[in-house]
Amino acid sequence: MVTVQRRTPATMFAAAAAGALAFSLVSCSSPDDAAEGTSSSAPAASATQSTAETGADSGDPTTSCVDGEQDLATLAASTLAVGVVGFDDAADAVDAGVRHIFIGSSTDLSILDGQGDPERSITALKERAAEAGGELTVSVDEEGGQVQRLGEIIGELPSARELADTLSPEEVRGVFAEHGRKMHDLGITMDFAPVVDLAGGESISDNAIGDRAFSDDPQIVTDYGRAAVEGLLDAEVTPVIKHFPGHGHATGDSHEGTVTTPPIEEMGADLAPFAELWQMPGVAVMVGHMQTPGLDSQDTGGVLGAETPSSLNPAAYALLRDGLQGLDGENAPGFDGVVFTDDLTGMQAITDLHDGPQAVVQALRAGADAPLTSTAADVPATVDGLVAAVENGDLDRDRLTEAADRLCAV
Incomplete structure (x- = not known):
């Protein structure tokens, strides 16, 4: 049966989850898919890619690119994605x-290169x-369909559903390569x-996913997600x-309030695309704001x-980091890359519970590497909150260092 491999004693799952995860992980992957592993068609990590970019093989604790003597406020700021x-x-x-x-x-x-x-x-x-020491990552939400930020500049990208309905995986790889360039x-x-969530509703208004998903079939989602x-x-x-552990069968929109998934023992199919794709070199993972019954932790008095x-x-982070082990050698090793x-x-599923600095502290303490916040205006208060959390013992400095190290390695 499938078990959650434990590197720490932080988590426990309902016993029924094991069989469900095993069935779903095995049933969505053919022997040929399993043999491909990280996919022979996936590009090898380039010479400039660090081990922190290479899925399950990254995060070597014997190497570090973080200055252990750096100022605590600077260390805290280096974990943030804002x-x-x-420009200012x-x-x-x-x-x-x-x-x-x-x-x-x-x-x-106009901040973008070539636009101003x-x-x-x-x-x-x-x-x-x-000049200050370090490299800058610049990210965007450019999924296609209803979630695009750059369409007016680089052209429209069809939704995931439309891509899966009209093109082969190899053609989709070409589409994303052109758009990515x-x-x-x-x-x-x-x-x-x-997005590698399963489709759980026809419309984006159902649960914020809709046609952002390639399919309701985990194997199709995996194939097109890989492409x-x-x-x-x-x-x-x-x-x-995104959005781990799976938003497709959630009820509600996390932009507007609480979102709840089915119990963890029913989430095997939702987890399957993540478990396969996080093994690909160069991938990062985003954790969503869904509340998942049975995904419980004994840390800090119990969560x-x-x-x-x-x-x-x-x-949730332990499930991602520790991986899944299935039937007959069907294994999904844990993920050691960057987790956002x-x-x-900017989403009520969190803001109804915590202010920004509190949420960032909670996310880092839980296991995130890069807590994402909507505006750079929050940076001073957030850094102050992180420094205070370390100084009063609510957050371990080593946890900050670990997060910063993964990020700077990328």
Whole structure:
């Protein structure tokens, strides 16, 4: 039967979950798929890719790119991924130590390379970060369909559902490679895509997914998700698969309030695409805000999955990090790459529970590497909150260092 491999004693699952996860992981993968493993068609990690980018093989604790003597505030800032409005707030964030900025719906797109003043561009920000020591990641939500930020500049991308209905996986790889190259030319280095949730509703209004999903079939989602990942990697853009542990069968929209999934013992099919695709070199993962009954943790007095968003739940990160073990040698090793949260300051599933700095502390303590927040204006208060949490013992500095190390290695 499938078990959750435990490297720490933090989590426990309902016994019934094991059989369900085993069945789903095995049934969505043919022997040929299993033999492919990380897929022979997936591009090999380039010489510039660190081990922190290579799925289950990353995160070597014997190497580090974080200065162990650096100021605590700078260390804290380096874990943050923040949305920016324009050059000025982005520059302030970079100067504060932030090494990941997010291009969102409110961003002035003249900041992108080739779209405005070169001295107030992404390249200028990257140079600013390099002068201070470090590289700058620039991300965007460019899924296609209803979730695009750059369509007016680089052209529209069809929704995941339309792509799966009309094109082969190999053709989809080409589509994402072409779109990714256009993003790369603008200075983008990371895309919060593809969505590898299963389709659980016809419309995006059902649960915020709708046609953002390739299919309700986990094997189709895996095949097309792999193609999208490969295309982005072809374009030298880091893909981020989302929303772990699976949003497709959730009820509610986390932008507007609480979202609940089925119990963890019924989530095997939803987990299956993640378990396969996180093994691909170069992939990062985003954890969503869904509350999942049975995904419980014994850490810090006990956390119940039915009451705690996955992005703040140690059990969700343990499931991701520790991996799944299935029947007859069908194994999904744990993921050691970078783990993001969904937006912690612009979605009511979190803001109804915590203010921004509190949510960031909770996410890092639970196991996130890069807590995502909507605006760079939050950086000073968030850094102050993280520093205070370390100083009063609510957050271990080593946890900050671990998160920062994964991020700077990328």
